[in-house]
Amino acid sequence: MSKIDFTGRVAIVTGAGGGLGRNYAIELAKRGAKLVVNDLGGSKNGVGSSTSPADDVVEEIKALDCEAVPNYDNVATPEGGERIVQTAIDSFGKIDILVNNAGIVLDSTFANMDEKKWDAVIGVHLKAAFCVTRPAFIQMKHRGYGRIVMTISGSGLFGNFGHRSDTSACRNSPRDR
Numbered sequence: 001m002s003k004i005d006f007t008g009r010v011a012i013v014t015g016a017g018g019g020l021g022r023n024y025a026i027e028l029a030k031r032g033a034k035l036v037v038n039d040l041g042g043s044k045n046g047v048g049s050s051t052s053p054a055d056d057v058v059e060e061i062k063a064l065d066c067e068a069v070p071n072y073d074n075v076a077t078p079e080g081g082e083r084i085v086q087t088a089i090d091s092f093g094k095i096d097i098l099v100n101n102a103g104i105v106l107d108s109t110f111a112n113m114d115e116k117k118w119d120a121v122i123g124v125h126l127k128a129a130f131c132v133t134r135p136a137f138i139q140m141k142h143r144g145y146g147r148i149v150m151t152i153s154g155s156g157l158f159g160n161f162g163h164r165s166d167t168s169a170c171r172n173s174p175r176d177r
Contacts, residue, residue: 007032010092012084014038014075014132015102017053020151024099025057029066034092037061038071038084038102067092075102076123081131085139094143098136100129101151 011028015021017039029035037057041050054070061068071087073080088095104124106117133148140146 003031005032006097009033009096010036010088010094011097011099012036012038012071012088012095012132012136013099013101014084014128016057016099017041018057021099021101022057022060024101024151025068026061026064028097028099029061029064029068032066033097035061035066035068036071036084036088036091036095037068038073038075038087040072040074040102042104075100075128075132078131078134081128081133082135084132085135089139095136095139096145097147097149098133099149099151100132102128103153 006028009028009032011025011033013021013025013028013035016025016035016037021039025035025037035058037054039054039057041053042048049072051070051072054072058068058070069087069091071084073083073087075081075084085095102124104120106113106121108117129150136146136148140148
């Protein structure tokens with residue numbers, strides 16, 4: 001079986017500071033891609049920011065003798081999306097692959113969801129797909145090549161009641177009746 005080879009390709013992975021995004025970035029790097037490791041560095045529920053998650057993954061990739069640069073921009077803003085793509089252009093001259101992976105976890109039942117949480121979830125999980133993909137697509141179209149991957153978690157695809165680690169929030173779930 002032949003190995004998938006991305007030598008000479010430039011990839012952006014959003015939300016690459018941990019979890020599946022980290023794994024996607026490392027696997028692309030192992031297969032020859034140059035990486036932009038994007039992560040705002042906030043908590044899983046979208047609070048705060050830090051350079052450490054992206055920096056740590058970049059160091060892991062460099063330790064594999066592969067190329068990577070960090071990016072700390074917010075995927076949920078048009079300006080952030082533009083800067084993420086510009087990081088690829090400035091660092092490696094192009095973009096070939098975009099993996100939209102960034103996500104946050106705001107565990108809440110519908111009755112407990114407020115507008116601030118709703119806007120944060122929509123921003124990172126939906127608006128970001130536009131904010132990062134649009135500038136990437138324009139670059140890819142101009143060059144005549146590109147691949148865009150959208151990811152989703154099992155909970156996002158199939159649902160998970162309340163999606164909470166606090167089991168008291170699930171007292172009224174069907175499995176507790």
